[in-house]
Amino acid sequence: MSTNSIGHVQLEFMTTGTVRIRPSMRSQPLSKIGLFRRIRSFLDREWTDPIPVGVFLIRHPEGLFLMDTGQSPRCNDAGYLPRGAFLSGLLTQFTIEHHDGILEQLHKRGIKATDLKAVILSHLHNDHAGGLEDLVVEAPDLPIYVSREHWKAFGEHPFFASIEGATPNHWPKNFSPMVFDFQDRPLGPWKQSFPVTEDGRIAIVDTSGHVPGHVSVVIYGNDGPEQAQVTYLLSGDATYALDLLDKEQPDGINDDPMRAFQTLQTINKFARETDVVVLPSHDTNTPRLLDERVVYKPSGRK
Ligand SMILES: [Zn+2]
Numbered sequence: 001m002s003t004n005s006i007g008h009v010q011l012e013f014m015t016t017g018t019v020r021i022r023p024s025m026r027s028q029p030l031s032k033i034g035l036f037r038r039i040r041s042f043l044d045r046e047w048t049d050p051i052p053v054g055v056f057l058i059r060h061p062e063g064l065f066l067m068d069t070g071q072s073p074r075c076n077d078a079g080y081l082p083r084g085a086f087l088s089g090l091l092t093q094f095t096i097e098h099h100d101g102i103l104e105q106l107h108k109r110g111i112k113a114t115d116l117k118a119v120i121l122s123h124l125h126n127d128h129a130g131g132l133e134d135l136v137v138e139a140p141d142l143p144i145y146v147s148r149e150h151w152k153a154f155g156e157h158p159f160f161a162s163i164e165g166a167t168p169n170h171w172p173k174n175f176s177p178m179v180f181d182f183q184d185r186p187l188g189p190w191k192q193s194f195p196v197t198e199d200g201r202i203a204i205v206d207t208s209g210h211v212p213g214h215v216s217v218v219i220y221g222n223d224g225p226e227q228a229q230v231t232y233l234l235s236g237d238a239t240y241a242l243d244l245l246d247k248e249q250p251d252g253i254n255d256d257p258m259r260a261f262q263t264l265q266t267i268n269k270f271a272r273e274t275d276v277v278v279l280p281s282h283d284t285n286t287p288r289l290l291d292e293r294v295v296y297k298p299s300g301r302k
């Protein structure tokens with residue numbers, strides 16, 4: 001990777017351990033409707049191979065940003081999960097060592113949490129917000145972006161959030177993130193977006209469906225060969241993997257498959273119109289897709 005220098009926007013992928021999930025949770029055809037999708041996921045006795053639990057470090061002239069914080073290295077300790085979360089263990093199996101935690105991984109790179117400009121959370125599920133607890137001990141004033149819709153659904157209803165796979169018992173004390181509203185700034189097929197940096201080279205777009213108010217991050221990087229411009233979409237959990245995005249198959253655990261499906265359609269529209277490297281948080285291919293800057297194009301069945 002080229003070295004960081006002024007004016008450049010660069011991206012790095014880290015995984016906070018790995019997770020195995022149920023194949024039915026990974027995806028189900030849209031024709032499988034409503035509650036049965038979830039029941040099928042809970043009854044599934046199979047596990048997928050281990051997949052990453054991704055965090056992105058974004059180097060921008062305005063500072064360092066994280067997209068998500070990964071899982072906590074303490075997530076398998078007795079009593080870690082909140083009372084409402086008894087179902088989570090049926091769906092996920094995390095493998096994570098102390099040194100896999102986000103804070104440790106930043107320290108290894110010579111970065112302190114106080115060096116971060118902000119954290120952007122795709123959503124508050126425990127495998128995305130699990131690192132917050134450690135980051136905020138080191139950097140109590142760290143700005144954390146959460147979308148308004150997601151904060152209303154999860155942040156203001158911690159018990160509901162814990163049933164849905166969050167760990168509000170480990171959120172920062174008196175957690176008050178930077179709750180943002182989208183602005184009328186079109187970005188590709190999205191009518192609205194939220195610019196995180198003044199130059200708009202890090203921007204947030206709505207990719208709801210996996211959970212209400214789930215967001216993805218668009219990065220206009222210039223870390224390609226000869227510092228060429230590369231556009232990235234950090235898609236969070238809008239899809240677990242590119243083959244599922246291509247098939248427009250929503251995951252099996254969300255509460256709104258139709259909205260998740262529409263989000264996949266929007267991402268595919270973006271990818272048809274723009275050369276974009278799409279990087280899901282849990283795709284085993286994500287490190288390679290990033291290293292080789294593989295432009296994603298939908299196969300064109302639609
Ligand atoms: Zn996830």
